[in-house]
Amino acid sequence: MPTTVYYGTLVHSISLKEMEIISSGVLIVNEEGAIVQIEKDIKDLESFLATSGHKDSKIHILGAEQFLVPGFVDTHAHAPQYMFAGSGMDLQLLEWLDTHVFPCESAFKSVEHAGKAYTKVIERFLLNGTTTCSWFATIHLGGCKKLVDIIQDLGQRAYVGKVNMDQNAPDYYIEDTESSLNDTRTFIEYVQEKKSNLITPVVTPRFAITCSTPLMNGLSQLANEYNVPIQTHLCENHDEIDFTCSLFKDSKDYTSVYDDHHLLNERSYMAHCVHMTDAEIDMLAERKTGIAHCANSNFSLHSGVCDVRRFLEKGVKVGLGTDVAGGFSPSMLDAVRSTFFASKTVKILHRDGPLKDKDYAPLTPSELLYLATLGGAQVLGLQGQIGNFEKNKAFDALWVDLEHGSIDLMGGETMHQKIEKFLFNGSDQNLKHVYVQGRRVAGKSTQ
Ligand SMILES: *[C@@H]1O[C@H](CO)[C@@H](O)[C@H](O)[C@H]1NC(C)=O
Ligand SMILES: *[C@@H]1O[C@H](CO)[C@@H](O)[C@H](O)[C@H]1NC(C)=O
Ligand SMILES: *[C@@H]1O[C@H](CO)[C@@H](O)[C@H](O)[C@H]1NC(C)=O
Ligand SMILES: CC(=O)N[C@H]1CO[C@H](CO)[C@@H](O)[C@@H]1O
Ligand SMILES: [Zn+2]
Numbered sequence: 001m002p003t004t005v006y007y008g009t010l011v012h013s014i015s016l017k018e019m020e021i022i023s024s025g026v027l028i029v030n031e032e033g034a035i036v037q038i039e040k041d042i043k044d045l046e047s048f049l050a051t052s053g054h055k056d057s058k059i060h061i062l063g064a065e066q067f068l069v070p071g072f073v074d075t076h077a078h079a080p081q082y083m084f085a086g087s088g089m090d091l092q093l094l095e096w097l098d099t100h101v102f103p104c105e106s107a108f109k110s111v112e113h114a115g116k117a118y119t120k121v122i123e124r125f126l127l128n129g130t131t132t133c134s135w136f137a138t139i140h141l142g143g144c145k146k147l148v149d150i151i152q153d154l155g156q157r158a159y160v161g162k163v164n165m166d167q168n169a170p171d172y173y174i175e176d177t178e179s180s181l182n183d184t185r186t187f188i189e190y191v192q193e194k195k196s197n198l199i200t201p202v203v204t205p206r207f208a209i210t211c212s213t214p215l216m217n218g219l220s221q222l223a224n225e226y227n228v229p230i231q232t233h234l235c236e237n238h239d240e241i242d243f244t245c246s247l248f249k250d251s252k253d254y255t256s257v258y259d260d261h262h263l264l265n266e267r268s269y270m271a272h273c274v275h276m277t278d279a280e281i282d283m284l285a286e287r288k289t290g291i292a293h294c295a296n297s298n299f300s301l302h303s304g305v306c307d308v309r310r311f312l313e314k315g316v317k318v319g320l321g322t323d324v325a326g327g328f329s330p331s332m333l334d335a336v337r338s339t340f341f342a343s344k345t346v347k348i349l350h351r352d353g354p355l356k357d358k359d360y361a362p363l364t365p366s367e368l369l370y371l372a373t374l375g376g377a378q379v380l381g382l383q384g385q386i387g388n389f390e391k392n393k394a395f396d397a398l399w400v401d402l403e404h405g406s407i408d409l410m411g412g413e414t415m416h417q418k419i420e421k422f423l424f425n426g427s428d429q430n431l432k433h434v435y436v437q438g439r440r441v442a443g444k445s446t447q
Contacts, residue, residue, distance in 0.1 A: 004029045008062025011069045012388040013374045019366035021415050029395040033438025065403045071131025071396040072332035073376025076271040076292035076321025078136045080105045082121035085325040093237045105138040106173040114143035118150045126442035127428050128331040131396040134159040141183040155441040161204025162187040166215045181218040188226045207233040208244045208257045216261035234270035255280035264289045269379045274306045281314050290317035290379035295338035296327030305342045319376030336368045365420045395438045405429030
């Protein structure tokens with residue numbers, strides 16, 4: 001059976017602490033898009049191919065200033081909100097929802113409108129190198145199905161959630177509890193019947209404020225029944241936390257609201273988690289629940305800065321999210337940079353502010369690469385399938401070309417420096433090819 005061979009430099013994360021750079025690497029992908037073999041230091045490709053039985057393979061040889069990295073994993077984005085991405089940054093969370101989000105999302109009742117907007121947003125995310133994304137859609141069943149169809153056509157790997165909200169929302173954008181649960185069931189079945197190995201339905205209560213106790217209990221039952229993951233928002237800003245605690249007085253804190261409704265387990269992941277007590281972080285660690293860290297929106301909606309190191313040290317799984325459109329950029333490279341600034345901000349607060357931990361270590365470039373790839377895969381429970389280059393994992397990858405695009409190479413850079421230049425100064429212009437499950441789905445190169 002014909003395979004595809006990639007020959008050149010491979011860069012990926014083995015763990016949070018360890019980034020591996022493989023030079024003269026050979027990576028072999030089978031027809032199903034799975035990695036079947038990886039070799040290091042192959043000086044003579046011809047003789048390797050002749051002796052290993054891959055003479056008839058399709059061969060791709062990477063240039064000197066090119067390398068492969070695993071595709072980016074965005075653990076949190078709102079597909080309909082791409083409509084106003086890059087605007088409406090003057091408000092904080094709860095006002096912003098009423099002013100920008102709910103009017104925008106309610107328009108996705110029209111499947112035609114949804115189709116146009118969703119096509120644009122998925123194409124854009126793929127061009128920016130996001131091979132896997134966890135999406136919030138809207139409350140509308142028709143639009144949600146449309147999003148799944150578009151993702152399937154365009155070839156992204158995705159978790160897709162129909163949003164649920166049955167209280168504290170405007171009359172024009174709210175559901176009753178029973179139809180919310182019914183539509184969620186129908187949606188889950190619709191996705192599962194496709195038997196796609198790329199698209200997974202995810203139970204998606206918007207956040208506790210907009211979900212009644214019967215709704216949250218019903219959703220956790222559905223997640224159990226269909227064995228699907230759960231995503232929502234947690235502890236994004238102070239007003240949100242106060243409002244939540246006033247609605248659910250029987251729960252000890254915001255995190256317990258979800259726990260008391262059986263929504264925290266090892267397949268669930270929470271966006272933001274900016275303001276968390278130690279007890280709440282411990283609870284996430286105990287339940288093996290992951291975190292989608294969205295630094296751009298923390299800043300943009302001035303919700304707060306999240307101390308990612310604190311989560312990692314407690315053994316909580318962390319990935320990055322663009323949080324379009326609370327975050328203004330669809331690019332995971334931007335998420336990497338915002339996370340870097342947030343981490344430096346925490347460092348400054350330690351040095352000059354109240355925190356006073358002199359040894360606090362901000363995140364390093366290789367840790368940032370990990371969070372954007374393997375870390376995100378772990379949050380989504382996909383670490384057995386994607387996140388780095390390992391035998392039997394899917395070939396979800398970016399073919400990075402540093403020669404064409406916005407980066408200036410001055411000569412003499414080490415491979416580590418080139419990777420840093422890509423992370424901090426690279427763009428979609430440097431993505432020659434974007435692959436999901438071995439299939440080319442986007443890229444700057446016309447070939
Ligand atoms: C929900 O589904 C049940 C079972 O199919 C049905 O009896 C009920 O009428 C539905 N309710 C709504 C509000 O759609
Ligand atoms: C990288 O730097 C170049 C040169 O300063 C600049 O033109 C380009 O916009 C930068 N790219 C990004 C993505 O910031
Ligand atoms: C994301 O893609 C758009 C369009 O291709 C591009 O203009 C933008 O610069 C990209 N962002 C980054 C950070 O690469
Ligand atoms: C750039 C920016 O808006 N940063 C904010 C991040 O969040 C903290 C905490 O709310 C604010 O103090 C910063 O101003
Ligand atoms: Zn969000």
